[in-house]
Amino acid sequence: MTATSSDQLDEIYAFAVQLGKDAGSMLMDAARSRFGDAGQSEQAIEEKDSAVDIVTKTDEAVEAFIKNSIAEKYPRHKFLGEESYSRSSSRDYLITDAAPTWCVDPLDGTVNFTHLFPMFCVSIGFIVGGDAVIGVICAPFLNQLFSACRGRGAWLNESLPLPLVRNPVPPLPAQAPSGCVFSCEWGKDRRDTPDGNMHRKVESFVNMAAEIGGRGGQGGMVHGVRSLGSATLDLAYMAMDVAAGIAILQEAGGLITTANPPKNSDTAAIPDVRLGSRLYLAVRPAGPSPTESGRQGQERVVREVWRRVRSLDYARPGA
Amino acid sequence: MTATSSDQLDEIYAFAVQLGKDAGSMLMDAARSRFGDAGQSEQAIEEKDSAVDIVTKTDEAVEAFIKNSIAEKYPRHKFLGEESYSRSSSRDYLITDAAPTWCVDPLDGTVNFTHLFPMFCVSIGFIVGGDAVIGVICAPFLNQLFSACRGRGAWLNESLPLPLVRNPVPPLPAQAPSGCVFSCEWGKDRRDTPDGNMHRKVESFVNMAAEIGGRGGQGGMVHGVRSLGSATLDLAYMAMDVAAGIAILQEAGGLITTANPPKNSDTAAIPDVRLGSRLYLAVRPAGPSPTESGRQGQERVVREVWRRVRSLDYARPGA
Numbered sequence: 001m002t003a004t005s006s007d008q009l010d011e012i013y014a015f016a017v018q019l020g021k022d023a024g025s026m027l028m029d030a031a032r033s034r035f036g037d038a039g040q041s042e043q044a045i046e047e048k049d050s051a052v053d054i055v056t057k058t059d060e061a062v063e064a065f066i067k068n069s070i071a072e073k074y075p076r077h078k079f080l081g082e083e084s085y086s087r088s089s090s091r092d093y094l095i096t097d098a099a100p101t102w103c104v105d106p107l108d109g110t111v112n113f114t115h116l117f118p119m120f121c122v123s124i125g126f127i128v129g130g131d132a133v134i135g136v137i138c139a140p141f142l143n144q145l146f147s148a149c150r151g152r153g154a155w156l157n158e159s160l161p162l163p164l165v166r167n168p169v170p171p172l173p174a175q176a177p178s179g180c181v182f183s184c185e186w187g188k189d190r191r192d193t194p195d196g197n198m199h200r201k202v203e204s205f206v207n208m209a210a211e212i213g214g215r216g217g218q219g220g221m222v223h224g225v226r227s228l229g230s231a232t233l234d235l236a237y238m239a240m241d242v243a244a245g246i247a248i249l250q251e252a253g254g255l256i257t258t259a260n261p262p263k264n265s266d267t268a269a270i271p272d273v274r275l276g277s278r279l280y281l282a283v284r285p286a287g288p289s290p291t292e293s294g295r296q297g298q299e300r301v302v303r304e305v306w307r308r309v310r311s312l313d314y315a316r317p318g319a
Numbered sequence: 320m321t322a323t324s325s326d327q328l329d330e331i332y333a334f335a336v337q338l339g340k341d342a343g344s345m346l347m348d349a350a351r352s353r354f355g356d357a358g359q360s361e362q363a364i365e366e367k368d369s370a371v372d373i374v375t376k377t378d379e380a381v382e383a384f385i386k387n388s389i390a391e392k393y394p395r396h397k398f399l400g401e402e403s404y405s406r407s408s409s410r411d412y413l414i415t416d417a418a419p420t421w422c423v424d425p426l427d428g429t430v431n432f433t434h435l436f437p438m439f440c441v442s443i444g445f446i447v448g449g450d451a452v453i454g455v456i457c458a459p460f461l462n463q464l465f466s467a468c469r470g471r472g473a474w475l476n477e478s479l480p481l482p483l484v485r486n487p488v489p490p491l492p493a494q495a496p497s498g499c500v501f502s503c504e505w506g507k508d509r510r511d512t513p514d515g516n517m518h519r520k521v522e523s524f525v526n527m528a529a530e531i532g533g534r535g536g537q538g539g540m541v542h543g544v545r546s547l548g549s550a551t552l553d554l555a556y557m558a559m560d561v562a563a564g565i566a567i568l569q570e571a572g573g574l575i576t577t578a579n580p581p582k583n584s585d586t587a588a589i590p591d592v593r594l595g596s597r598l599y600l601a602v603r604p605a606g607p608s609p610t611e612s613g614r615q616g617q618e619r620v621v622r623e624v625w626r627r628v629r630s631l632d633y634a635r636p637g638a
Contacts, residue, residue, distance in 0.1 A: 032483075111543040115500045116483055117556050118461075142437075143462040164351075164435055181434045186544040192533025198525070206521055214511025224430040225505040227546045237436050 009133070012074070013149040016124055016136045017158070019069055020145060023062050023122040024138030027107060030058040031116060031141070055110045062106035062122060070102050077102055101127045109230030118142050119228040121236075135248040137236055146236050148251035163253065163285045171289035172297040175212075175221075177304055182208045182222040183234040204309035218308045235282055253285030255298040261306035270299055281305060328452070331393070332468040335443055335455045336477070338388055339464060342381050342441040343457030346426060349377040350435060350460070374429045381425035381441060389421050396421055420446045428549030437461050438547040440555075454567040456555055465555050467570035482572065482604050490608035491616040494531075494540075496623055501527045501541035502553040526627040537627045554601055572604030574617040580625035589618055600624060 063081045070079055078101040102124065107113055109120030118141035126134035133150040146162070148154035154162035173179035184205055189197045210219035228234055235256075236248065250256065256273040259281040273280060283301050286294040382400045389398055397420040421443065426432055428439030437460035445453035452469040465481070467473035473481035492498035503524055508516045529538035547553055554568050554575075568575060575592035578600040592599060602620050605613040 111500065112545075115542070117500055117543075117545065118463075144437075181430065181436055181548075186528055190528055190530045190533070190538070190540060192529045192538060198528065202521060202525055206517070209505055209509055209517065210511045211509045214509070219509070219511060221509055223434070224436075224548045225546055226431075226436065226548055227544055229500075229543050229545055 009149065010152075012126060013134050013147075013152065015073060016126055016134050017145070017147050019066055020122060020124050020136035020138040020147070022069075023066055023106065023124070024140035024145070026062050026065060027058065027113070027120065027122060027138075028140040030054070030061070031113065055107065055114060058113070059107050059110070063104060066102075066104050066106060066122075066124065074100075076100075080104070082106060103127055103132075105232065108232040109228070112229045116141075117229065119230045119233050121230060121232055123232045132250065135251070137232055137248065139233060139236075144236075146248050148248035150251060152251075154248045154251040162248070171292070171294065172283070172286045172301050174289070176297075176301045177208060177220040177222045177308070178212060180222050180301070181224045181226060182220070183226045183228065183237070184208075185227055185229065185231060185234065200311070207308040208305070215308075220304070220308050231280065235280075253294070254282055255295070255302065256280055256282045257302055259305075259309065260311045261309060265306040266303055270302055328468065329471075331445060332453050332466075332471065334392060335445055335453050336464070336466050338385055339441060339443050339455035339457040339466070341388075342385055342425065342443070343459035343464070345381050345384060346377065346432070346439065346441060346457075347459040349373070349380070350432065374426065374433060377432070378426050378429070382423060385421075385423050385425060385441075385443065393419075395419075399423070401425060422446055422451075424551065427551040428547070431548045435460075436548065438549045438552050440549060440551055442551045451569065454570070456551055456567065458552060458555075463555075465567050467567035469570060471570075473567045473570040481567070490611070490613065491602070491605045491620050493608070495616075495620045496527060496539040496541050496627070497531060499541050499620070500543045500545060501539070502545045502547065502556070503527075504546055504548065504550060504553070523627060527624070534627075539623070539627050550599070554599075568601060568604075572613070573601055574614070574621065575599055575601045576621055578624075584625040585622055589621055 059082060067079050067081060070077060076099075078099050080101055080103045082105050104125070105123040107120060108123050109117075112118070113120040119139070120141065121137050121139040124134075124136040125132050131150070135146070135148045135154075137146040138144075143157075145157050146155070147158065148162075156162055156164070182205075184201070186201065187197070191198060193199075205225060207215050207218040208220040208222050209225050210221065212219050212221045226234075226237075228237070235254075255270075257270050257280075258273070262268040262271075281302060283298045286297045288294050289297065292300070378401060386398050386400060389396060397418050399420055399422045401424045423444070424442040426439060427442050428436075431437070432439040438458070439460065440456050440458040443453075443455040444451050450469070454465070454467045454473075456465040457463075462476075464476050465474070466477065467481070475481055475483070501524075503520070505520065506516070510517060512518075524544060526534050526537040527539040527541050528544050529540065531538050531540045545553075545556075547556070554573075574589075576589050576599075577592070581587040581590075600621060602617045605616045607613050608616065611619070
């Protein structure tokens with residue numbers, strides 16, 4: 001924890017949870033004011049359909065609120081917001097040094113937000129030495145607050161311990177990915193180019209969904225295919241089956257690595273998640289089975305997924 | 320309303336809402352007891368992975384509770400449950416006569432339920448003369464209760480009127496389906512057969528997602544592609560952008576028809592939804608634009624979707 005003591009961490013955790021609640025309220029207020037009695041002129045409707053302005057304004061206002069709150073309370077902490085990130089040319093979040101850093105996405109699930117589809121949230125992470133030690137996710141339209149702090153566990157609505165599945169955490173299915181829920185996102189790249197990202201993704205999705213034996217042996221027969229439109233809530237809900245965000249999922253015992261299969265995917269070391277890579281592959285917390293440890297089960301599932309998915313090539317993160 | 324007076328309808332509506340809340344609590348209790356301290360033996364874990372027993376037990380218990388509650392309060396009403404439906408050889412729910420009939424799915428989103436993925440719900444419809452006049456949907460893990468009664472409006476959590484988007488309800492985008500959120504479900508048929516249902520669905524999904532001009536002109540460039548694993552909540556949330564379930568969505572002004580394109584899809588009459596067909600195409604409530612009525616906009620979107628999707632052939636409903 002470098003320069004952060006345990007008492008300090010408790011204080012920072014409580015601060016982060018309150019910040020998440022307040023920012024969540026701001027998101028709901030923004031959604032309501034947009035869809036409320038305020039003049040729905042033709043122009044407002046046009047703006048709605050372009051969906052850019054409302055998102056930009058809400059993004060900026062919520063990020064500014066969070067940034068200012070942190071600067072006031074912890075003037076020496078670094079701050080990395082979505083805005084800073086979008087302006088960066090790097091593929092990764094610039095979290096390279098040991099300084100305590102707040103990593104904030106004021107509005108994840110922007111398309112959902114603009115359509116009042118409830119799966120949107122604010123995501124607040126606190127990183128020390130490159131590790132996500134605190135995570136808070138607030139989905140105000142769903143009345144759900146996920147939080148976690150290293151060593152303090154992961155929680156839903158501050159009362160239900162995550163993973164919900166306990167005593168013991170069940171192992172991953174022997175035939176995984178068969179029997180698993182598979183969450184994936186279509187993303188914004190819709191170019192109809194042969195072997196483009198959209199087609200590679202769909203090929204991967206179909207491989208995961210198809211019957212065992214199908215797709216030239218790549219069929220994964222997952223139990224269900226889900227797309228929520230919020231990568232943060234994908235993590236939270238996958239983790240629900242046993243936890244939530246990277247800090248939350250890790251605190252609950254999940255494994256997070258890259259979704260792009262490495263060469264020698266059957267034997268390659270499974271790399272730790274690179275914050276900001278935006279090509280995450282996450283596996284829920286898992287208990288041991290008679291034949292393998294929980295971690296071994298998770299690594300097995302990672303390799304089974306890598307066998308079925310195509311590498312994606314993004315010139316810019318998030319594209 | 321045949322033999323049902325307005326006062327009676329108010330009473331039945333209040334009864335249905337309470338029934339939805341109670342049934343939702345039963346679903347949460349079942350989920351918790353399954354994932355709680357009760358012995359997670361290897362056998363229990365196996366049963367979890369097969370996912371059949373828990374769903375069957377919960378389905379049956381919740382359906383029996385609802386059925387008995389209705390029989391006690393309204394002994395002359397008919398009852399049609401998921402169980403009755405699954406045993407029927409017909410493609411349609413057998414709602415053909417004018418007798419007041421309760422149509423109940425005790426657990427929609429069963430795969431989600433077995434994985435504690437929060438998008439599951441109980442769905443209660445009350446049908447008179449073939450019309451859904453009352454709808455109640457309770458998603459207990461999301462703290463969301465949708466309700467509607469003919470002439471009384473549609474509501475979220477009994478306090479927020481649906482559609483949330485009002486004053487006025489915005490028209491559908493001129494370039495729709497571009498600009499719309501597209502909710503779809505992968506379903507259980509994963510056979511990797513050429514031109515089978517899975518491949519037809521995926522082809523449809525890709526058409527809806529691809530850039531305008533792509534896919535030989537079929538690209539729909541929808542704003543986002545969503546799969547929640549609960550057709551009921553798909554309806555509810557789509558409708559949120561402006562409502563839930565067939566009764567709820569209709570009460571809010573939505574249009575619901577068949578997802579299988581008819582011949583002459585550009586000119587064919589747009590048929591009313593057939594309850595139980597399980598191939599629904601629903602469009603959110605829409606206000607008028609300078610050039611078309613809300614209904615005209617909805618019909619335009621139906622035809623644009625029909626242009627992009629393949630007909631599916633299900634030997635049995637729900638397969």
